[in-house]
Amino acid sequence: MVIAELEVPFVAAPMAGGPSTPDLVTAVAAAGGLGLLAGGYLSCEGLARDIAGVWDDGTTRFGVNLFVPAGANTARPPATPEHVRARVEAVRAYRERLLPEAGRRGVELPERPVAGDDDWERKLDLVVRERVPLVSFTFGLPGAAVLGELRRAGAVTMVTVTDPDEARAALEAGADTLWVQGPGAGGHRGTLHEDAVPGDLPLDELVARVRALTDVPIVAAGGLGDAATAARAITAGADAVGVGTALLLTPEAGTSLAHRRAVRAGGVTRVTRAFSGRPARSVENEFVRRYDDGAPTAYPEVHHLTVPLRRAAAAVDDPDGVAPWAGTGLAGAREVPAAAVVAAWRDELVAARDARTAAGRPASGGGGTVPSAEGTLDWxxxxxxxxxxxxxxxxxxxxxxxxxxxxxxxxxxxxxxxxxxxxxxxxxxxxxxxxxxxxxxxxxxxxxxxxxxxxxxxxxxxxxxxxxxxxxxxxxxxxxxxxxxxxxxxxxxxxxxxxxxxxxxxxxxxxxxxxxxxxxxxxxxxxxxxxxxxxxxxxxxxxxxxxxxxxxxxxx
Missing domain, CATH: 3.90.960.10 (YbaK/aminoacyl-tRNA synthetase-associated domain)
Structure with missing residues (x-):
């Protein structure tokens, strides 16, 4: 399975926390694209059930996304004792600030949220054992040994990057494919470590600059709310586009009712650390307005700290208390089946891919073409x-x-x-x-x-x-x-x-x-x-x- 050979260059983005489901993955695959399961936050057993659900449907074109924990992230700067102490204190102070919110919601906050590793080793063993066709990574850069093990197991590997320097690092580690995430992406920015400032290059420019570094397949993602915008990313050099926000309202998505309400209402999106301690784009709501300015850089501790608050808000369908992740393409979300979204984008995406392939195809043996200034290129x-x-x-x-x-x-x-x-x-x-x-x-x-x-x-x-x-x-x-x-x-x-x-x-x-x-x-x-x-x-x-x-x- 190769990204560049998809019938439709459309990839359903992995959306952790509920929206990504086996039904969404299989629906996009059946429509000619590719779907990614979100392994982040799931238990290993939960991820195993999702993978089994996709295989049982007969779908062979899919992937799994995993979060790279700090201990396995080769791109993470070493933490000094001073940094660790400051981090603990910052999380403690943020917890104190959130206590009145917890009182209003009727929940308890963990005394000292732990980092954890999101079942990293067990999930790696699982995707190898289950012969998952594509394994992607977010929040860090796994070592070359991990990428090599997956490749030997027959998996295509993909790393999320947000700027050309991160792309170079991923390529040097041996990534087969790059998920190139622009600043308009919904949910977490995929920087290789939490302290990094997310890149702000417009997606088309970012794709072009990464394409100039390599010929490995590129999936462009971030702010793609319609077919025309997505087609431009392919013209800029992507082999496919990654789509998340536009699928949030589909019936196959596991998006919560509160999250759906926020997406339907639209409004402004902004990048915040308030929910997780990592920069992430969401629909601006009351929680963001109250707590963004005091949120520390501390993932996943802040994520675990705010889980009780967000669960309580979701239980009463309150969009002002959940993390309503959404990108700048928010207006493109439609309450239609996932296959209808793929079909609506299909012609423009395929045309853009075909045009770029034709423009970049070397002349075969000259083909009788007389050399000229324009040659065979599409100027x-x-x-x-x-x-x-x-x-x-x-x-x-x-x-x-x-x-x-x-x-x-x-x-x-x-x-x-x-x-x-x-x-x-x-x-x-x-x-x-x-x-x-x-x-x-x-x-x-x-x-x-x-x-x-x-x-x-x-x-x-x-x-x-x-x-x-x-x-x-x-x-x-x-x-x-x-x-x-x-x-x-x-x-x-x-x-x-x-x-x-x-x-x-x-x-x-x-x-x-x-x-x-x-x-x-x-x-x-x-x-x-x-x-x-x-x-x-x-x-x-x-x-x-x-x-x-x-x-x-x-x-x-």
Whole structure:
């Protein structure tokens, strides 16, 4: 079972605490998508019953989500004794603040809520023993040994991430798939540790940046309340979308009556730690308004502390006392069967996936296509596709109003592979390298643009123009840090202010030319004259005579 091969690229998000049920999972799977059971908060026996319910229905396309406890989280910073003491005191103070609420609800609060591990080891053994097809993780990064064990058992592994750095960590640990969660997600933000500040990149931009890092399957989630919004996430680079809030009112969901009332009423959603000690988005209610400002960072202690309060509120269908998790796509929740939600989104999601696949499909053996500047790519106005671009590039598009953008396979970003795969003529592709010149203690960095068929005369022409004594190609890591762009995607559009841009005369007169887009997952097509008109640009003869390999490469 592969995410990218789903009939409909629609995944029912795991929603712990009741909404996720075997009925919801099987209904979404029967409609062509994939459903995830929520293992968090359930006992191991309860999760076993849910898994059995899915298997007994005959569904083979499903997964289970597990919460990673602190002790198993390889991404969690070590806790100091001072931190532990401060945490205990913060939870104690929050309990004192909640005591009047407990009195109103007629419940007792635990004296000292314990952290616990959510039956971690037993649940891992269970998903291996039950041959669960996909196992996903939230709230942390399990070790490579855990991911390897699951893979050997035949499971696909998936890790929830909220920013590119977390994505890199998950990939390094060996995750097969990434659940990329944007800031509009309902329920808990899936940061890799509780002290982390959740990422705030818009989902489309986040997906594009993560896609530029890897070719593993990506499920995009967070704030997807309708098919059009979800389709944009697929266009940005996702293989499927994760949907939770839009399913809360379906009859198959186990959403409580109080939670349903809050969702039906709509209103504002906000991120709060009041219910669990971890940032989570809910419909704003009286509990959030009263207690958000005093809630400590202490998960799962705060979760266990507030359980009696929330259960008491649910028992009387009071939406002001439960945790009504919901994302910014709240208005998209409908009281229709889950299959109807999938069907309503199906055409737009499939069309977006097919269009992205077609745009990113390498040319097969050339197929008789004559190489050109456009090649086989689907070029679109760059201003309408900013999610594909590095942020500095997107911010500088006003300098190149005629620019168009196209998505590519990030593994084919380097010039030779790119031109061959997409039938782009090398003489219509321009490389951008960053050089670093020194005169005494003074350092000058500059971008150098030559056609892919040429090499820049760095040691003579470039050094002479910059007036430096020594010159070399700039360190790759330094370039990425200073520009906000990726290796293989460095482009003169959006470079730091004050950097000279040296444009070879052949580039300036080339007509339409392909350059980087700041990421490995896209390219820009613009006129060479637009490059020559960039701030700091100067047109000079830079190329070495053909056949002379001195002084050039295309590593950026």
């Amino acid at each position: 679109q106005p760059a201003g309408e596709r900013t999610a594909w671009l590095a942020p500095p590039v997107a911010a500088a598009l006003s300098l190149v109003p005629g620019a168009r953008a196209a998505q590519i396979d990030a593994t084919l970003a380097d010039t030779a592979a790119f031109c061959e795969a997409y039938a782009v003529a090398p003489e219509a592709s321009a490389n951008c390298v960053v050089v670093e010149g020194r005169r005494g203690e003074e350092v000058t960095r500059a971008a150098v643009m030559v056609l892919a068929t040429d090499r820049a005369d760095v040691n003579k022409a470039v050094r002479r123009h910059l007036g430096v004594r020594k010159i070399s190609f700039a360190d790759q890591g330094t370039v990425e840090s200073l520009t906000g762009m990726q290796r293989g995607g460095i482009t003169p559009v959006g470079l730091p202010e004050g950097w000279p841009v040296l444009v070879d005369r052949a580039v300036a007169s080339a007509g339409p030319v392909v350059v980087g887009a700041g990421t490995r997952g896209a390219k820009l097509l613009l006129d060479g004259a637009e490059l020559a008109a960039l701030p700091g640009a100067v047109v000079i003869d830079l190329a070495l005579p053909r056949g002379d390999a001195q002084g050039g490469d295309d590593r950026h």
